[in-house]
Amino acid sequence: xxxxxxxxxxxxxxxxxxxxxxxxxxxxxxxxxxxxxxxxxxxxxxxxxxxxxxxxxxxxxxxxxxxxxxxxxxxxxxxxxxxxxxxxxxxxxxxxxxxxxxxxxxxxxxxxxxxxxxxxxxxxxxxxxxxxxxxxxxxxxxxxxxxxxxxxxxxxxxxxxxxxxxxxxxxxxxxxxxxxxxxxxxxxxxxxxxxxxxxxxxxxxxxxxxxxxxxxxxxxxxxxxxxxxxxxxxxxxxxxxxxxxxxxxxxxxxxxxxxxxxxxxxxxxxxxxxxxxxxxxxxxx
Amino acid sequence: xxxxxxxxxxxxxxxxxxxxxxxxxxxxxxxxxxxxxxxxxxxxxxxxxxxxxxxxxxxxxxxxxxxxxxxxxxxxxxxxxxxxxxxxxxxxxxxxxxxxxxxxxxxxxxxxxxxxxxxxxxxxxxxxxxxxxxxxxxxxxxxxxxxxxxxxxxxxxxxxxxxxxxxxxxxxxxxxxxxxxxxxxxxxxxxxxxxxxxxxxxxxxxxxxxxxxxxxxxxxxxxxxxxxxxxxxxxxxxxxxxxxxxxxxxxxxxxxxxxxxxxxxxxxxxxxxxxxxxxxxxxxxxxx
Amino acid sequence: xxxxxxxxxxxxxxxxxxxxxxxxxxxxxxxxxxxxxxxxxxxxxxxxxxxxxxxxxxxxxxxxxxxxxxxxxxxxxxxxxxxxxxxxxxxxxxxxxxxxxxxxxxxxxxxxxxxxxxxxxxxxxxxxxxxxxxxxxxxxxxxxxxxxxxxxxxxxxxxxxxxxxxxxxxxxxxxxxxxxxxxxxxxxxxxxxxxxxxxxxxxxxxxxxxxxxxxxxxxxxxxxxxxxxxxxxxxxxxxxxxxxx
Numbered sequence: 001x002x003x004x005x006x007x008x009x010x011x012x013x014x015x016x017x018x019x020x021x022x023x024x025x026x027x028x029x030x031x032x033x034x035x036x037x038x039x040x041x042x043x044x045x046x047x048x049x050x051x052x053x054x055x056x057x058x059x060x061x062x063x064x065x066x067x068x069x070x071x072x073x074x075x076x077x078x079x080x081x082x083x084x085x086x087x088x089x090x091x092x093x094x095x096x097x098x099x100x101x102x103x104x105x106x107x108x109x110x111x112x113x114x115x116x117x118x119x120x121x122x123x124x125x126x127x128x129x130x131x132x133x134x135x136x137x138x139x140x141x142x143x144x145x146x147x148x149x150x151x152x153x154x155x156x157x158x159x160x161x162x163x164x165x166x167x168x169x170x171x172x173x174x175x176x177x178x179x180x181x182x183x184x185x186x187x188x189x190x191x192x193x194x195x196x197x198x199x200x201x202x203x204x205x206x207x208x209x210x211x212x213x214x215x216x217x218x219x220x221x222x223x224x225x226x227x228x229x230x231x232x233x234x235x236x237x238x239x240x241x242x243x244x245x246x247x248x249x250x251x252x253x254x255x256x257x258x259x260x261x262x263x264x265x266x267x268x269x270x271x272x273x274x275x276x277x278x279x280x281x282x283x284x285x
Numbered sequence: 286x287x288x289x290x291x292x293x294x295x296x297x298x299x300x301x302x303x304x305x306x307x308x309x310x311x312x313x314x315x316x317x318x319x320x321x322x323x324x325x326x327x328x329x330x331x332x333x334x335x336x337x338x339x340x341x342x343x344x345x346x347x348x349x350x351x352x353x354x355x356x357x358x359x360x361x362x363x364x365x366x367x368x369x370x371x372x373x374x375x376x377x378x379x380x381x382x383x384x385x386x387x388x389x390x391x392x393x394x395x396x397x398x399x400x401x402x403x404x405x406x407x408x409x410x411x412x413x414x415x416x417x418x419x420x421x422x423x424x425x426x427x428x429x430x431x432x433x434x435x436x437x438x439x440x441x442x443x444x445x446x447x448x449x450x451x452x453x454x455x456x457x458x459x460x461x462x463x464x465x466x467x468x469x470x471x472x473x474x475x476x477x478x479x480x481x482x483x484x485x486x487x488x489x490x491x492x493x494x495x496x497x498x499x500x501x502x503x504x505x506x507x508x509x510x511x512x513x514x515x516x517x518x519x520x521x522x523x524x525x526x527x528x529x530x531x532x533x534x535x536x537x538x539x540x541x542x543x544x545x546x547x548x549x550x551x552x553x554x555x556x557x558x559x560x561x562x563x564x565x566x567x568x569x570x571x572x573x
Numbered sequence: 574x575x576x577x578x579x580x581x582x583x584x585x586x587x588x589x590x591x592x593x594x595x596x597x598x599x600x601x602x603x604x605x606x607x608x609x610x611x612x613x614x615x616x617x618x619x620x621x622x623x624x625x626x627x628x629x630x631x632x633x634x635x636x637x638x639x640x641x642x643x644x645x646x647x648x649x650x651x652x653x654x655x656x657x658x659x660x661x662x663x664x665x666x667x668x669x670x671x672x673x674x675x676x677x678x679x680x681x682x683x684x685x686x687x688x689x690x691x692x693x694x695x696x697x698x699x700x701x702x703x704x705x706x707x708x709x710x711x712x713x714x715x716x717x718x719x720x721x722x723x724x725x726x727x728x729x730x731x732x733x734x735x736x737x738x739x740x741x742x743x744x745x746x747x748x749x750x751x752x753x754x755x756x757x758x759x760x761x762x763x764x765x766x767x768x769x770x771x772x773x774x775x776x777x778x779x780x781x782x783x784x785x786x787x788x789x790x791x792x793x794x795x796x797x798x799x800x801x802x803x804x805x806x807x808x809x810x811x812x813x814x815x816x817x818x
Contacts, residue, residue, distance in 0.1 A: 082530065101358050102389055103382055120385075123378040131521050135533045163386070223516060229534075236534030237520070240505075244516035245390055250548075251541045254518075258537045327619060328702055329654050340608025344701065346654035364653055364661065368697060372664070410653045414623065414699060415608040 039209045039267050042172075044275045046183040054184020058176035061211060064154040065173055067180040071147035083142035087129040089122050089151040089173065097121045098158035098166035121166065125151075128170055129177060132194075132228040132239030136178075138187040147186060149177055163243050164198070167226040168210065171196035174228050174239065175268055182276065190230035191272065192238055195264030199223045199257055206256065208264045223253070227261035231269050235262055288499050297500040297531065301486030308496060314550040316492045319426075321558075323434040323565050330407075331435030331465070335427045339494065342414040343423050345431040351399065351453060352406045360394050360406050361385070365424070367413040380421055383479065383506070384411070386517060387425065391477040391510050396469045399453050400446045405437060417495040418481075419523045421506065425479040426558065432476040433562055436462040477510035480551055482543050483523065484535060489543050491550070498523045503535050505543045509551045514544050579750055580738045587749055593788055595733070595745045595795060596706075600713070600803045602721040609697075611722025615714045618747055619704035624714035626722040629692035643689035645680050647673050649711075651700040672708060679760055679770040680715060685725040694724060705747040706734045708758045708772060713796060720804055728763030731797035732770060735759070735789035737777055742785040744792045757785065761793030 034040060042060040049055035052068035059065075072083055091097050097104065103120040118126065129149065137147065151173055158165035174194040181188060198210040201221040210224075228239030242249065242257065288296065299306040305313050317337050326332035331347035352360075365381045366372065388409070397405040409428060413420050438455035439462060446453075456462075466474040483493035484503040493501060504523035508515050518540075522532055579587055586592070596618030605612035609625035629643050637644060649669050653661050662669070676696075684694070696718065698711055712732035719726060736746045736756030746756050755777045760770030768790075777785065 103385060117373040118375075118378070120378045120382045123375050124382045127375060127379050127521065128519075134522060140530070233534070235537070237537055237540065238534040239520065240535065240540060241519040242516045248513040249515060249518065249544065251544055254541060254544060255537070258540070326621075326654065326702055328657050338607065340605060342605065342608065344652075344699075346652065348654050348659045350659070366650060366652075368648070368650065368699075408654070408659050410659070412650070412652055412699060414625070414697075415605070 034209075034211070036205065036207045037263075039264055040211070042268075042271065044176075044179060044272070046179050046275075046279070052184075054180045054182070054186070056176050056180035056183055058172060058179070060172055062155060062157040063169060063172055064156070065176045066152045066154055067173070067177045068150050069147070069177075069180045069184040069186070070150070071184070072142040072145035072186065073148070075144055075146050079144055081143050082139040083137075083145045083147050085130065085134060085137060085139060085147050085149075087126045087133065087149045087151065087177075088118070089125040089129060089153070090118065091122060091153045092155075095153055095156060096158055098156075098169060099163045125166075125170055125173065128239055128241065129173065132174060132192055133177060133181070135236070135238045136189050136192045136230055137181070138189060141187050149180070151177065164210070164222075164224045167224045167241060167243055168196050170194075170241075171209075171226050175272065179272055179275075190232045191269065192228050192230055193265045193269040193272065194226060194228040194239065195261030195266075195268065196224070196226045197257060197260040197264060199225070199253065199260070201253075206260045208260065208267075223249070223257065225257035225261055227258055227265070229262060229265045231262075231266055286496065288496060293500050293531075296496060297485070300490065300497065300500065301488060305485070305488045305490060307490065309494065313488060313490050314546060316554065317494070321427075321430055321561050321565065323430050323562060324436075330437060331431045331433075333427050333430035333434065335423060335430065337423065339417050341416045341418065341420065341423055343416075343420065343427045344412045344414065345424070345427040346410045347431045347435045348408045348410070349405045349435075349437055350408065351403050354398070354402060354404045357404070357406055359389060360397055360404060361388050361392055361409060362406070363388060363409045363411065365411045365413070367420070368415060380424065383421060383517075384409075384424060384428070387477050387479060387508055388428070390517075391508075391515065393469055393474070396465075399440055400442075400444050402446055403453050407435075418493060418498055419504070421479050422481040422492060425477070426554075429476045429478050429555070429558055430562060433466055433474070433559070435465040437465055437468065438462050475511055475555060477508055477515065478551075478555065480507045480509055480547055480554070481505070481523065482507065482546070484539055484543075485531075487539070489539065489546055491546075493523060499529060500531050501529070502531050502533050503539075505535075505540065507543060507547045509547060509555070512552055512555075514547050518544075579753055580741060580743065586743065588747060590745075592741055592743050593791070595792060596747065598796060598799050600717055600800055602717050602803060602807050609718075609722075611718045611720070611724070613714050613717035613721060615710055615717065617706050617710045617713070617745070619702055620706055620710045621700075621702040622710045622714045623699040623701065624711070624718040625697045625699075626694065626715075626718040626724070627697070628694040628722070629689040629724065630695070631691070632693040637693060638691050640690055642686035643684070643692045643694055645677050645684065645686070645694050645696065647676050647680075647696045647698065647715075649673050649676075649698050649700075651703070655700050655703045672711070675708070675770065675772060676711060676715065679712065679730065680719070683716075683726055683728070683730050683762070683769050684719065685727060688725050694719075694722075703748070705749075705751040706745060706758070708732065708770075709734045709745075709760075712758075712760050712770060713800060717800055717804070721807075728765070729797045729800060730760045730762060730769045731793045731800060732758060732760040733789055733792040733796055735785050735792065737781055737785050740781065742781070742788045744788050757789070759786065759789045759793060761790050761797065763797065764794060766790055 040060050045057045048057050049068045054069040056067050171194040178192045198207045223244035226241045230236045321335045323333045329346040330349045334344045336342040363385045370377050441456050442454040482505040483490045483501040504521050507518050599616040601614045604614045611626035613624045709732035716730045734746050736743050736754045738754050755775040757773035762769050
């Protein structure tokens, strides 16, 4: 069964040989090096999917995410006074999902129409996105309609045994989805941006946007934290998730984590704003 | 029960008072009264049932299996079945993600180990027979009781089987079985639990009911283990439908307040559950 | 013992019963007063079943409405831990669907459906523990829960399983016996000899069928009495409460 909610290429399409260079094996694996308070450089592009109301594409490190927004679309049936909102996140079939060994089990579930249903991790990401984006959309402006967001994770480097990289991935999905929402022209209260930090409890060292690779393991003394904000609305927190191993979380640690995420979120926000401004300029020229 | 706009506004106003007035006259940090029963399933190693006064009910069974250590990644497997929801629905998978995440990170797996090759694996099966409010807290409290009363058979074969090919054998006498909590020697065994808090105005309310969920501005899920707040902590929309007009973001002070409230009051929750187990000695096998 | 002896020459079965004896039968009604309209819990030996009835109520989908009679919908959930060996079950397993239809058909005939047009009666069954006589246990649980819900029925439907070991009919089989001999489940209507349900899934010699049915009907009547005791006991408690008020 083909997936009709996403854009698929033609059946007999040939893959372009973009980005594949033959001397890849000769080079030593590049390890991203960055300062602790630095956020990795990202590539952003909006409006790539023409038949969606809004879309965005984001690349950061090895992570590639595409988000399309459909809506407001009319619904059939009974009247509702606010738009209904849904998010669906899918990994492309070959992408290893973070911590999939623990959460997804062995069997792939197929629902009635033959389409593989979402895995536990995909469902969890979808709910986090829904929770975080719900407060920013002016749903009451769109009665009798639905707004749907579809996220595709095209590539990511994650350890199938660890949770930490999951938070980092969601962080980028949130940022990308916000851009897609802006692109769709749906009325928003503010742009939601996220920050994700890792706190090493022994050295009390805070790392912004930590880099995970296939062999990163959960460190016993570190806490990962993902917080999504509406920075222009008094830094209102719309999404919050702390993950870590059997560590006591007291008020000071949590404050430290939230502040770190807030700072990172503001950096990303200024990046997104910069992108949007340059887009405006190029349009007006 | 779905509230009318007038009812919602009335409830919202009474919950946002300086001292919130809850419809069932509970204070902000009070749980709903519950009724519990443990060890009633003869074919499971541990079992528990919790029922709340509004009819919400959850049954948890813990079953063990001897597995090869080299072949298993997870020594705990949770499965949740909620009446009226599909197994692959977002609702059920999220509950099971949260519970698996909490238990697999905070369980002393080393005590499940039998020999150098073999270990116990625990299967935790939860059935939510009926529920009105978000059942995560109910589920985790029932798991707490079931794990606390889990009994595992006594190993009689040699612990060291590195040299010889031998499968572990157990005592035939079920009276020799050990409580999981007594096998864990150097610490008092206390499984982790989830606490659900509703955020409304400047107030936080513990264990919100279905009516309260409909007017909440946000929800917090905080984990509690060994008398301290641990990760994971997250926020979520507790109301079943996203059509909750009150739903909005959180202030970071509220999160901090939530953590200190949980620190202050949740010791009493685990203590109450422990007392419940002590008092529930009539193991006549009858459930009701 | 090289082979399990299901029926000893002295006339004793594996759990010490004689051929015509029932297992311990316990039942309760109105166990879930706040979450359902009618509920029951039964234990037949080690088989433990919870049943909850909602309705008669308006169907959620207009298309399910039958303007002449009530429709009965049964949801069966068998817990993963209900057998000794834990097993994950899918909701759409063929065997479960078959059991569900069998039960639905039985109760469509036993409930006076024409009294409740345009409604649905939803029955939720939770099997916590199984040790033989699954269908019989479910039927008894549904009967009790329907009585608790106040749904009009023609009479009790009391079900029991019976098997044939060599030439001897045996009543109320447990798992071990069920696996090793051909057995049938019958649902008896009240004190009559009418059957509302009969399920025989393997072979049984025709000339011996009658003796198996006879013991089954006798067992069904006994189960009916036990259920009736519980219903009356509960009724008395309720009416005494009314008097107190």
